[in-house]
Amino acid sequence: MAGQDISDFISSKSETKSTSYARLPPARQRTLDRGRLRAILASIVLGLCFVVFQLNTKTLPRSYILCSPDKKIYTVDPHRNVTDCILVHEKFIMGVGSLHDVKKTWKQHSNKNIVVRYAKRGSIIIPGMIDSHGHILEHGKKLKLDLDGLTTPADAVQRIRKYIEERPSLLNDTNIWIHGGGWDNSLWTGWPTAADLESDPVVRNRPVVLLSKDGHAFWCSKKAILLSSPLPETVEGGIIERDKNGEPIGTFLDKAMDLIRVPPWTEEQILEYFNATVTDALSHGLTGIQDAALSPALGAIVERLADENKLPIRLYAMRFFNESEPYWGKSIPKIVGKADGRLTMRSVKIFTDGALRSAGAALYEPYTDDPISRGFFRTPSDVLQRIIPRFLEDGWQVNTHCIGDRANGFFLDLMENLTQHMDVSSSRPRVEHAQIIAPGDFIRMGKLGVIASVQPSHVIDDMGFAESRLGPERIKGTYAFRTLIDNHVSIALGTDFPVADINPLMTFYAAITRLSIYGDSPHGPSGWFPEQRLTRQEALKGSLTPGKRADYSILSKDIMEIPPQEILRTKVIATVLDGEVVYGKL
Numbered sequence: 001m002a003g004q005d006i007s008d009f010i011s012s013k014s015e016t017k018s019t020s021y022a023r024l025p026p027a028r029q030r031t032l033d034r035g036r037l038r039a040i041l042a043s044i045v046l047g048l049c050f051v052v053f054q055l056n057t058k059t060l061p062r063s064y065i066l067c068s069p070d071k072k073i074y075t076v077d078p079h080r081n082v083t084d085c086i087l088v089h090e091k092f093i094m095g096v097g098s099l100h101d102v103k104k105t106w107k108q109h110s111n112k113n114i115v116v117r118y119a120k121r122g123s124i125i126i127p128g129m130i131d132s133h134g135h136i137l138e139h140g141k142k143l144k145l146d147l148d149g150l151t152t153p154a155d156a157v158q159r160i161r162k163y164i165e166e167r168p169s170l171l172n173d174t175n176i177w178i179h180g181g182g183w184d185n186s187l188w189t190g191w192p193t194a195a196d197l198e199s200d201p202v203v204r205n206r207p208v209v210l211l212s213k214d215g216h217a218f219w220c221s222k223k224a225i226l227l228s229s230p231l232p233e234t235v236e237g238g239i240i241e242r243d244k245n246g247e248p249i250g251t252f253l254d255k256a257m258d259l260i261r262v263p264p265w266t267e268e269q270i271l272e273y274f275n276a277t278v279t280d281a282l283s284h285g286l287t288g289i290q291d292a293a294l295s296p297a298l299g300a301i302v303e304r305l306a307d308e309n310k311l312p313i314r315l316y317a318m319r320f321f322n323e324s325e326p327y328w329g330k331s332i333p334k335i336v337g338k339a340d341g342r343l344t345m346r347s348v349k350i351f352t353d354g355a356l357r358s359a360g361a362a363l364y365e366p367y368t369d370d371p372i373s374r375g376f377f378r379t380p381s382d383v384l385q386r387i388i389p390r391f392l393e394d395g396w397q398v399n400t401h402c403i404g405d406r407a408n409g410f411f412l413d414l415m416e417n418l419t420q421h422m423d424v425s426s427s428r429p430r431v432e433h434a435q436i437i438a439p440g441d442f443i444r445m446g447k448l449g450v451i452a453s454v455q456p457s458h459v460i461d462d463m464g465f466a467e468s469r470l471g472p473e474r475i476k477g478t479y480a481f482r483t484l485i486d487n488h489v490s491i492a493l494g495t496d497f498p499v500a501d502i503n504p505l506m507t508f509y510a511a512i513t514r515l516s517i518y519g520d521s522p523h524g525p526s527g528w529f530p531e532q533r534l535t536r537q538e539a540l541k542g543s544l545t546p547g548k549r550a551d552y553s554i555l556s557k558d559i560m561e562i563p564p565q566e567i568l569r570t571k572v573i574a575t576v577l578d579g580e581v582v583y584g585k586l
């Protein structure tokens with residue numbers, strides 16, 4: 001499955017098809033009768049038509065010049081930030097400049113003619129976009145069986161039925177767990193029940209587990225409950241919703257969700273979710289994804305796809321560190337640029353604290369709206385102090401989930417302590433989220449060379465409640481992207497999909513406006529803490545310069561100039577990876 005489309009688009013593959021008869025063993029070639037020869041000739045002609053047809057639509061030659069009639073190729077090169085043309089040779093950018101310049105560059109390399117293509121008037125070309133923090137399988141799961149927006153449990157059941165009916169392997173095997181999510185009980189009256197799921201003859205009698213939109217509840221079927229029984233009466237930190245007879249109705253909140261014995265996804269499910277997310281990502285102009293906690297199962301699959309040269313997107317994977325499992329930093333080999341630069345797996349994702357919305361972010365001082373809580377560490381600090389230096393010494397990049405100021409400060413303390421033994425900056429330590437930073441910690445972060453991987457869309461999602469939770473002082477160091485940059489901290493931009501929309505143009509819009517999609521904010525139409533907005537130049541990442549991979553996206557509007565609201569109406573015309581069109585067309 002994955003990657004099929006890309007190799008199909010490569011013209012050399014079609015050429016291989018049409019010339020394959022030349023490779024028949026000589027004896028068979030000699031004995032070909034006239035009829036067979038005619039058939040082969042016909043198929044060659046058809047094959048050639050196929051090649052030409054493909055060239056006209058999806059494929060590009062191995063070398064080509066792409067020009068923007070409006071001179072709007074944003075190179076993100078400080079020496080020449082816009083240009084008219086790029087010269088692509090095989091998978092790389094070979095030249096940048098005017099048509100005359102790049103033709104000259106080409107002539108120095110080859111005396112063959114080269115194709116010149118023009119992008120549509122009004123469109124722009126930008127470096128391929130990368131999401132620095134997403135969750136591939138969770139997003140794929142949501143895409144496949146998404147109950148978001150459905151207004152009754154009955155509608156949700158119909159949606160699940162359709163999902164099952166479309167999959168023959170599920171339809172005939174009622175033991176396979178059905179996974180889905182996105183149901184939103186704020187749209188419904190009361191909790192959904194196991195009985196709702198039993199009401200449909202196709203959905204009935206199957207283990208079903210459905211995650212709520214906010215991620216804090218499971219809606220389960222009767223069989224899922226049975227397979228997880230016996231259940232305790234009550235759960236610390238969670239609720240088993242029960243009917244008047246004391247029977248579980250089928251919704252399990254917070255810690256009670258851990259009681260449901262959800263089996264690991266099957267390989268078929270993993271492949272389906274992976275395919276769905278990658279397809280979605282490419283259609284949004286993404287050429288790269290950084291998965292922020294790759295499971296070992298997906299790790300094995302993407303390595304296999306890389307071995308087969310079938311990885312359809314550039315993937316930078318952070319392996320998930322599970323403290324219940326033995327240390328693997330020495331035994332697992334690091335992967336850097338496998339499959340011709342497609343796969344890199346040399347970082348580890350380690351969780352420190354929880355999240356702000358659920359008051360799990362670890363803070364120095366109590367929550368303003370909950371004076372008895374300072375949040376918590378999900379991984380004990382002594383484990384972190386032991387494990388993080390080991391990973392660094394073994395050459396892994398350490399990407400640590402830190403949301404609260406106490407979690408971020410702890411990580412910086414640890415890095416500062418380690419500078420006595422090692423060159424911390426060169427290991428490029430990363431903080432995932434970096435949401436709340438104490439005033440003195442910005443400068444330390446810059447000095448230590450810690451990268452901040454931030455999600456601008458979370459600003460939009462959280463600006464309504466963040467200040468009441470954190471108070472007027474701490475909020476100044478919250479989602480403070482400008483302060484990070486001013487303190488020489490490099491920032492990476494992502495979404496945390498499926499928590500936020502995968503659309504990188506939403507990230508761009510949120511970063512430069514700090515406004516809701518309707519153009520408002522708690523601080524008015526200039527944005528929430530407008531002094532923390534990024535400029536468009538800062539929010540555009542990557543670069544198109546000679547020697548770089550030919551990864552780029554073509555957008556329908558000039559996001560560097562149009563009014564911000566129009567950014568959200570901008571379409572992706574094409575996504576190009578290693579010089580090949582992988583979504584849309586030129």
Ligand SMILES: *[C@@H]1O[C@H](CO)[C@@H](O)[C@H](O)[C@H]1NC(C)=O
Nearest residue numbers: 002003004005275278279312
């Ligand atoms: C996803 O699967 C479909 C159907 O097998 C295939 O045509 C497509 O190329 C795959 N897409 C990706 C991005 O792997």
Ligand SMILES: *[C@@H]1O[C@H](CO)[C@@H](O)[C@H](O)[C@H]1NC(C)=O
Nearest residue numbers: 074076080081082536537560
């Ligand atoms: C390009 O560079 C010029 C001159 O340095 C500057 O005025 C302009 O704002 C830059 N544009 C972009 C999109 O970076």
Ligand SMILES: *[C@@H]1O[C@H](CO)[C@@H](O)[C@H](O)[C@H]1NC(C)=O
Nearest residue numbers: 167168169170171172173174
């Ligand atoms: C599934 O079951 C139905 C009815 O029991 C049967 O007609 C069909 O052939 C089965 N399909 C597969 C793929 O086993």
Ligand SMILES: *[C@@H]1O[C@H](CO)[C@@H](O)[C@H](O)[C@H]1NC(C)=O
Nearest residue numbers: 295320321322323324325326
């Ligand atoms: C961590 O490892 C333990 C022991 O192997 C396993 O039971 C648990 O499910 C793992 N946790 C996650 C989140 O993968």
Ligand SMILES: *[C@@H]1O[C@H](CO)[C@@H](O)[C@H](O)[C@H]1NC(C)=O
Nearest residue numbers: 385410411412413414415417
């Ligand atoms: C850093 O070192 C100081 C002094 O030895 C120690 O008190 C502190 O616990 C260390 N911090 C971390 C996070 O390792």
Ligand SMILES: [Zn+2]
Nearest residue numbers: 133135292496
């Ligand atoms: Zn995440």
